[in-house]
Amino acid sequence: MAEFPVEPMLSKAIIASEQERCTDQVLTIISMLQDTDSLFHRPSDEKLHADQARLAFVWPGGDHVTLLNIWEQWKRTNFSRQFCYERFLQFKSMCRARDVREQLVNICQRAGVPMSSNANSTDLTPVQKTLTAGFFYNTAELRRSDDSYIALKTKQVAHVHPSSSLFGQLPPAKAVLYYEVVMTSKAYMRQVMEIKPSWLRTTSNSPTLSNW
The missing domain is CATH 1.20.120 (Four Helix Bundle (Hemerythrin (Met), subunit A))
Known part of the structure; x- marks a missing residue:
């Protein structure tokens, strides 16, 4: 690396x-x-x-x-x-x-x-699985209360950035990976990709999805 x-x-x-x-x-x-x-x-x-x-x-x-x-x-x-x-x-x-x-x-x-x-x-x-293996720290799950997400590691609440292709998607992705978080009036995830929970490694270093 x-x-x-x-x-x-x-x-x-x-x-x-x-x-x-x-x-x-x-x-x-x-x-x-x-x-x-x-x-x-x-x-x-x-x-x-x-x-x-x-x-x-x-x-x-x-x-x-x-x-x-x-x-x-x-x-x-x-x-x-x-x-x-x-x-x-x-x-x-x-x-x-x-x-x-x-x-x-x-x-x-x-x-x-x-x-x-x-x-x-x-x-x-295969490409999406590979990116998830690298970015497992930058993963988040959809909150039950609204359209925001909570980061699995940091527990930070963030929204999909308006520039993302996933912004406004219905139904919203239940789990996502993001490249970075930017702060304006809210915390926004930029460069966002939908993921499946099964792609996350179930090791001591990997986050887990509470809703799955």
Whole structure:
């Protein structure tokens, strides 16, 4: 894990990806997570078109797999600048993600982590399980009283950020994984992915879901 110049949770996910044979997809998601604040631009005179373009990228399951979809579509255009312009993506942010990914691929090769790829592109369960293995500390369950969540480790109450593809989802996901929490008027989880309780390791270090 110490070989990778990323947060420990991300390093753990990279190592776990070898077992699930989805290192290629996990490296992509980790690279995209590094610069999500500036990934989309929303011009004041084209807000509607920008929002529609963003919604077109959404994949079921949450923000992490949506980031993977963005990358895959961009890759199919041979990393086109025009593609980014037409879909309100920041070309520089996408290029930074590509640079980070290349660096992580090189480190995987030096560390002996095989560059395996998820065999079934329509079933992202291995990718989601791998991310859960790395981010088990950042998991939360839906509260019975409202649409907020309670973190399983810290017991902090937080809401899904309005920018998330899971914001306003009905019915809301019963358990989620998040990349970070930001504080404004409330605590908001950013980059959120729906998870299944069975993906959480039942060890002394892993949280448990009280409602399951």
